Amino acid sequence: MGIPGYHGQFLRVDVGTGGGLSVPLEENFLRRTIGGSGLGVGLLLRENSAGMQALSAAAPLVFAFSPLVGSPLTTSAKFAVVSKSPLTERINDSLASSGFALAGRRTGHDAIMLVGRAAEPSIVVIDDGHVRLEAADEIWGMTPGDAQQRLKQRFGSDYQTAVIGSAGERGVHYATISHDGRHAGRGGSGAVMGSKNIKAICVRGTRRCDWAQPERLVELAREISRKSFGPATAKYRELGTATNLLTFNRLNVLPVRNFQQGSFEGAERISPEQLGEVRERTRASCAACTIGCEHLYSLQDGKGSVRLEYENLFALGPLCGISDPEVVLAASRRCDELGIDTISAGGTIAFAMECAELGYLDAPWLRFGDGSGLLRALDLIGGDSQDPGNREYPGNREHPGDAELGRLLRLGSRRMAIEVGHNSIRFAPQVKGLEIPGYDPRGLQTMALGFAVGSRGADHNRSGAYEVDFSSAVDRRNPGAGAALLAIETEDRAALMDSLILCKFLRGIFVDFFEESAEILRLVTGWDVNADELRATARDLVTRKKRYNILAGWTPDEDTLPERILRQPLPEDSLSSLSAERLAEMIRVYNLGRGWTAEGWLTENEGSAEIHC
Template structure:
């Protein structure tokens, strides 16, 4: 019997032929990979051969649900999309929250694997009966939000949509996929859908998915909801993540003007406090009690869910201290379907290239109109925007002349808003993450904020700390629960294991779930190794390792310091000094069948 919370099957969809097959996911796979990014990684690894270009029609795009979707557990209406990133050429998983997850669960599947490519602009329609592909030329050029409105007008209001905008259609390598205004943002997975000429996925399900112990799940849900309204989430509820801006600025951890400095002189002007004078509204994802979204009006009339990452990337990183410009820039990223971090990071890169005479058509730091125009040009792939649409790493190679030294990325993914030289546990987390420079797959900043820790020391304690937060993130991203809940848990993994047990009927000890997290981290790493990862990729941009932030010697990180932390991370995981996973660990984690080539 299939465990509670799962259907034990996925739809294997070939867009080229239109064939759809329902395939089984074995129970032991469900238990070992849980769901979300875990199941998504398992499906991706076996669904496409090694070495494919992310835009190759044979490349797979996976949508993976989790066992908690559809339960009353708060924040559980989430899903993962997993594919090989066109920005990094490595594995990318991204999460989104929406009722889309619940509708897809009610279609009787745990995942979709989408391969092939449509001959014309199309949409995928998934319901209880399976999946079909329909023409969707009318959606071309629309924002994801407008496409969603059009699809629901056509199919009915009960349908949910997850799709791309103009940037995805034009294969901008940091294009997002979106639904209900929420984005699977990082890594350019919207461009993967665009390469398949798939505008998006419409779903509606009418089925159910039983849980093993409904009464226990309801009791846990009530308890978790109550705790989610307590002090552990107060920051997210009352201010939102934009509260980070002034904090990070004070800690010299606010990346400014393409990571040249760690503080921004106009931070107050674009702070949460400055935003509070605007008529904002607070919203929440489906099935979420926290309500972290703080929505602000843009000058063009859009309603923008403003988060710290967009604020930092489109503000200080580009030297922009004008509140309205930052909000408008975030609105344009939403409308075009651009990842705000990579968009801001790539424009900041272009601004520094301009300063150094390498890209005369790029705007200068602090040029509001130039920023907005450049975002439009990237989405349209017009002029210099066509170069920047490739992301900072590829753009630097195209521009030449030493532009590489201004491209602030890890594995091709632009850095998020955590200054690595001021947060050195996070520096390690960014360097070793399989997704590239990423603040959601590593929560190592928690170590930097721990009383007694030295956040400017590249010491051996950072390795185990980064490894622990990475496993914790893998557990939460597989269940899937919102990371903003972590402050309400005494032990994230132990409480997650109890929830998983109640939903599935398994008896899952905390250690088993921790091991599953470790397995998922290893599986992503093995996927990357299969696709060509080398030890040199686990690093940080030269600027971080050769210049101090803002010329302040307190905030400096040497290459040898980073290497020391990386060595402590590898050692804590039992990996080799070269960062490879020894065969016995691959076997112990049960990953041999998934990555047989690694053992050859």
């Protein structure tokens, strides 16, 4: 096809038959989806996946790359995993990094789609576009890390792998897909892969793309890399995101004990500022990244180190009332071993803790602040597999109610609340089924809007609305409906970054992100794209996700927050109070600002977002 930056095709693999088909991608389609998240969503719409059950054999699972993958641009070695989420039954796009993106693109495809279901636990092997299935018996039940190691021994180090843990195998609704210690984390794509009986996908290839203006691209890449070493990324490089903990605690927006409070008495103890004093800390980075944001802390049991980010720190710490850093690190490691999203795991367990304390669940060992209870709950979620062919996992049952509790925990907090009853849904910490990240919406009310309207649920990556709350542009505790328009801007920028794909930690180096992105795309593809086109493209990317959700059954009442958030001010700060009426007004302005109806339905004007086959 000949578009610089693209192969102009995706690989459709039917894991039921083991066959692969290279399907052409038109230039217009690629220009409007770009890559990554945008490309994945576009492909899912074409496959009509919105009407399918998320874990059905027919449901597609897309690994989408971008025209920047393999370029000299820093942070560009990323891939998106896009599917319908089993947790939300809505669109889910999650991102991960490093060598899998590079090798995946070198198979000669801009994306890889899995459909169907293998008869037995299997590995998909893609070698320069040639597809085969191999048995996964020897790695079924393994942690992602161990599985990846074994696959390296089996196939060689020139293959890169994306794998699921035991959580994905047994369909935990927030199971992840992992690569090299990084995870496509939110929304349960690991369960989708596991439902296809696929443990791993191994890729290698030799096919590279040309760039339209390689010399200028290299020059620009050097400029961007130079800036990436500067003050705009200092926080990520030197401290990591975990440094947010004390800031959020001070502002009373750190979610504590299932969003019952906004500050935590144990915050200092688990802060990276203190951890760094007493534990060995190392840094790591993804392939093709000059920032190096990963901070790993050693565990006291001598069994290695664990990456600590703000989200796993909050979710497995204050959200569950845990102030023991060793527990937080051990719990994070367990999540990595099982292959589960730490935010959803922490949120679901915190919800369960509250239910147990209220007597709604028979789990006397599960209480806020009890580290052994947290770790035991994680074990119930993941279980232990002794026999690859045996789909029953004995787990660690010490109480008669444990098996049932494990089943409930694996569903996520929303479905768990529906089954538990007692109107516990009022404090299930989720939106559309996706557990809320570490930003208390009552104290960050533009972010509250971002959570409520987010296409994949409560999400701090697809909406950057907290940046609005952290500025003098609004009063974070009463931002006014006009903040909605600022929130839209953050969503559009995020959508474009997720499709290009560039790491959001790089965003501080850009002065005019759309203008500078346009230059990048011109140099890669040769398209005469400009900032205005990219602004329109970004809006279309968001609208396309809304279109998917509508096709999947979305209704306006999904765009909301838990009743606890809308009825109970933060105890530390009575002005951190968000009413349903205030949120509804912000949502209304947001919807109209997007060109949708006030309720959030698409209008004929938004038909341009539709992509025709």
